[in-house]
Amino acid sequence: PQIDVEPELTDGFHLVIDALKLNGIETIYGVPGIPITDLGRMAQAEGIRVISFRHEQNAGNAAAIAGFLTKKPGVCLTVSAPGFLNGLTALANATTNCFPMILISGSSEREIVDLQQGDYEEMDQLAIAKPLCKAAFRVLHAEDIGIGVARAIRAAVSGRPGGVYLDLPAKLFSQVIDAAKGERSLVKVIDAAPEQIPAPSAVKRALDLLKGAKRPLIILGKGAAYAQADDEIRELVERSGIPYIPMSMAKGLLPDTHPLSAGAARSTVLKDSDVVLLLGARLNWLLSHGKGKQWGEPGSKKFIQVDIEPREMDSNVEIAAPLVGDIGSVVKTLLAGIDSSWPGVPADWTSTINAKKDANIAKMAAKLGKNAAPMDFHGALRALRDVIKERPDAILVNEGANTLDLARGVIDMYQPRKRLDVGTWGVMGIGMGFAIAAAVETGKPVLAVEGDSAFGFSGMEVETICRYNLPVCIVIFNNNGIYRGTDVDPTGRDPGTTVFVPGSRYDKMMEAFGGVGVNVTTPDELKRAVDAAMDSGKPTLINAEIDPEAGSESGNIGSLNPQSVVKKK
Numbered sequence: 001p002q003i004d005v006e007p008e009l010t011d012g013f014h015l016v017i018d019a020l021k022l023n024g025i026e027t028i029y030g031v032p033g034i035p036i037t038d039l040g041r042m043a044q045a046e047g048i049r050v051i052s053f054r055h056e057q058n059a060g061n062a063a064a065i066a067g068f069l070t071k072k073p074g075v076c077l078t079v080s081a082p083g084f085l086n087g088l089t090a091l092a093n094a095t096t097n098c099f100p101m102i103l104i105s106g107s108s109e110r111e112i113v114d115l116q117q118g119d120y121e122e123m124d125q126l127a128i129a130k131p132l133c134k135a136a137f138r139v140l141h142a143e144d145i146g147i148g149v150a151r152a153i154r155a156a157v158s159g160r161p162g163g164v165y166l167d168l169p170a171k172l173f174s175q176v177i178d179a180a181k182g183e184r185s186l187v188k189v190i191d192a193a194p195e196q197i198p199a200p201s202a203v204k205r206a207l208d209l210l211k212g213a214k215r216p217l218i219i220l221g222k223g224a225a226y227a228q229a230d231d232e233i234r235e236l237v238e239r240s241g242i243p244y245i246p247m248s249m250a251k252g253l254l255p256d257t258h259p260l261s262a263g264a265a266r267s268t269v270l271k272d273s274d275v276v277l278l279l280g281a282r283l284n285w286l287l288s289h290g291k292g293k294q295w296g297e298p299g300s301k302k303f304i305q306v307d308i309e310p311r312e313m314d315s316n317v318e319i320a321a322p323l324v325g326d327i328g329s330v331v332k333t334l335l336a337g338i339d340s341s342w343p344g345v346p347a348d349w350t351s352t353i354n355a356k357k358d359a360n361i362a363k364m365a366a367k368l369g370k371n372a373a374p375m376d377f378h379g380a381l382r383a384l385r386d387v388i389k390e391r392p393d394a395i396l397v398n399e400g401a402n403t404l405d406l407a408r409g410v411i412d413m414y415q416p417r418k419r420l421d422v423g424t425w426g427v428m429g430i431g432m433g434f435a436i437a438a439a440v441e442t443g444k445p446v447l448a449v450e451g452d453s454a455f456g457f458s459g460m461e462v463e464t465i466c467r468y469n470l471p472v473c474i475v476i477f478n479n480n481g482i483y484r485g486t487d488v489d490p491t492g493r494d495p496g497t498t499v500f501v502p503g504s505r506y507d508k509m510m511e512a513f514g515g516v517g518v519n520v521t522t523p524d525e526l527k528r529a530v531d532a533a534m535d536s537g538k539p540t541l542i543n544a545e546i547d548p549e550a551g552s553e554s555g556n557i558g559s560l561n562p563q564s565v566v567k568k569k
């Protein structure tokens, strides 16, 4: 007798999970809710680590930095409409910073959205996401899930990495198809981020320029950190003898204490260099667009730019030697050209730099000595500088204004991809998302150095940090306000617009969820508390009391703020 065998079936839920696992996605950062609550549960049950946050922006920031750290796209999963919108800031920030991530959001049914009939959380998410990210796709049929996930992964990591939006309407998940057909529909992405070998003519043009330089400079950007070509980059600096400056998230590619680091002589080398080799760094506002007095006489510079994105060339100033390719491939070919014929770097250039460096390091040292209460930024930062020197594999997350600008210059980094901060946008709120993903992706201890305002953008995630028992030590530089803690309302009615509750104790927040809370008033107390946190690996929040008078408005970028010239009568 014919035994009717039920054909084995699969559905949208399982196909999404199978597609992610097939492509090596091991973690999802998100916030549960309709229509993706069960997707998260099922993913967890099938071995994907699912980290549930308190706000989608933080989950998105976690996914973005996971992408930067691993070169695999970080995945953020949200509900439709408001959850999707909360994830968009992180998706746009990832795209701006060239971090590979995929924002997967559930969405309303097309037929209802397109007729604007008022679905639950109705929004045309795909249309809204498109202008804010590198690529955006929607999947309507279960048999297309494999291709949809594959396209999202390749778009996120190939060429210039960036944010990708993947729109999954609610009805897709419960669509059922034959299991064998489903299996065949899955795509394992081959060579998602293909090497892009530079043209030999472009390499020769760049080398000729470098060989003729009297005062060459290398600028390492976070693209160079992302490339994970650490040995080649170090070899390029050391074999050529060319001084370098690291942009913020490129610090640690070579130790900041390296003899060829010109970080402490930044203004000298930007002004007096004659050939500048940009490695994964854009000439955007962070480098004054390659123009103006800090770059010396107009036309006094020749730029060589190494970038995977051809259209980056000439974005701000003329690039004399564009070198298009992935940094690993480009640096390998440059190294091949730095052989016995390499003329080396003129001694007067390196000695000029060293003299300037020594003077600036001495000036800084004088500021770091104070060990009293109330702490100023420099006293507190000296303690944290010593922690990182003793624990070079700890990951430093940093945001704020003074807390960011001063920490960048004081805390030396010794290993690549260990400093994670506000990046190209200078966005506040990345702190806890970055700290959580850094701990989850690397297992290393994380030190998050936060301005008290900056912390406030993502501070509710201290509960998430406790729930997963992550080795995160948060230090809040509590100067009682944004930039400073001294503004007053001239009418006397309210507090000033940039101050907070005096004497606030953020450490009590961490205690509320079972973590360790500490209040410190001197650098020595701060050092002891951070060391204890690093040794214990327990979630810790240290409330570091900083003098509200310390610091300056908007840190180093106060000049960007428009000032009113009209004094109202």
Ligand SMILES: Cc1ncc(Cn2c(C)c(CCOP(=O)(O)OP(=O)(O)O)sc2=O)c(N)n1
Binding pocket: 399, 400, 401, 402, 403, 404, 426, 427, 428, 429, 450, 451, 452, 453, 454, 455, 477, 479, 481, 482, 483, 484, 551, 555
């Ligand atoms: C999303 C967002 N909102 C607001 C700002 C403006 N902003 C804000 C609000 C900063 C916080 C500075 O205060 P802080 O307490 O974090 O640091 P310091 O007091 O140590 O300077 S720094 C800065 O540029 C921003 N960059 N990003």
Ligand SMILES: Nc1ncnc2c1ncn2[C@@H]1O[C@H](COP(=O)(O)OP(=O)(O)O)[C@@H](O)[C@H]1O
Binding pocket: 096, 097, 098, 160, 161, 220, 221, 222, 223, 224, 226, 227, 247, 248, 249, 250, 279, 280, 281, 282, 283, 284, 286, 306, 307, 308, 309, 312, 325, 326, 327, 328, 423, 424
């Ligand atoms: N693997 C890579 N190879 C080459 N260039 C890369 C790679 N990954 C990213 N990039 C480029 O690196 C640049 C990073 O610049 P930017 O974010 O301005 O760095 P920073 O802010 O540190 O100066 C981007 O233009 C991006 O296209």
Ligand SMILES: [Mg+2]
Binding pocket: 451, 452, 453, 477, 478, 479, 480, 481, 482, 483, 484
């Ligand atoms: Mg502050």
